[in-house]
Amino acid sequence: MKTEPNEFSIDDLKRVKKEMWDGVRNYQVRNMMRDEMRVGDFALIYHSNAGAKTGVAGLAKISKESFPDPTQFDSLSAHPDLKSDPLNPRWFCVQVEFLEKFDKVITLIDLKSDPKMKDSKLVKKGNRLSIIQLSQKEFEHIVKLGR
DNA sequence: GCCAACGTTGGC
DNA sequence: GCCAACGTTGGC
Numbered sequence: 511m512k513t514e515p516n517e518f519s520i521d522d523l524k525r526v527k528k529e530m531w532d533g534v535r536n537y538q539v540r541n542m543m544r545d546e547m548r549v550g551d552f553a554l555i556y557h558s559n560a561g562a563k564t565g566v567a568g569l570a571k572i573s574k575e576s577f578p579d580p581t582q583f584d585s586l587s588a589h590p591d592l593k594s595d596p597l598n599p600r601w602f603c604v605q606v607e608f609l610e611k612f613d614k615v616i617t618l619i620d621l622k623s624d625p626k627m628k629d630s631k632l633v634k635k636g637n638r639l640s641i642i643q644l645s646q647k648e649f650e651h652i653v654k655l656g657r
Numbered sequence: 658g659c660c661a662a663c664g665t666t667g668g669c
Numbered sequence: 670g671c672c673a674a675c676g677t678t679g680g681c
Contacts, residue, residue: 512679536664559679618680636662638678 511570511606512640515557520568523555523608528573532581532603533589539641544576544602553606554644554652557615565617566652574605612656626651 511531513519523529534540547553551572557564578599581587594600621627630648631637644652 514679564680635680638663640678 511553512556512558512642514559515563515567516559519557520555520608520611523568523570523606524611526608528605528607530579530603531606532579533587534579534603534640535589535591535601536639539639540600540602542641542643543604547572547575547604549573549575552609552649554649555606560615563615563617565615565620566612566656567615568611569609569653569656570606571609572604573607576602576604579603614656616652616655620655621652624651 515521518529531543534543549572553570553572554566555568555570557567578596579601581589582591582594582599582601583596584590585592591600618633621630622633627633627648630644631642632644632648
């Protein structure tokens with residue numbers, strides 16, 4: 511799950527323990543959160559736009575399954591969607607809970623040069639989704655690198 | 658700051 | 670439904 515660390519980082523998640531993953535306004539990503547994520551699923555936290563520290567920063571888990579993203583109805587939020595009907599909401603989010611911060615960031619450069627990651631959606635060009643699915647093996651490999 | 662690679666919008 | 674124009678993302 512991508513986040514810009516100057517907006518919300520793994521350190522912020524560690525401090526607040528749990529956070530609503532709101533603001534997603536992409537249908538594919540919404541569908542992943544709404545239809546596939548379940549309580550207890552693991553999620554790697556990825557720092558984007560972080561210069562040399564762009565990469566995977568830590569581990570979290572899903573602590574609450576999808577619910578309507580309240581920020582879509584808030585005209586003062588960063589991503590209001592006034593066309594979304596409160597009785598039939600368009601956007602959903604999940605809640606994420608901190609598990610651990612990795613000792614070092616596994617940089618995108620590391621991952622791109624890693625043969626075990628060569629088939630991963632994470633290193634494929636053109637991916638702009640803020641949530642990217644990994645295989646079990648890819649996930650376990652990154653966790654091992656992080657620890 | 659640049660720009661490729663998207664996704665969305667809206668006229669037709 | 671098509672597609673040009675536009676806006677956004679995110680690595681570099």
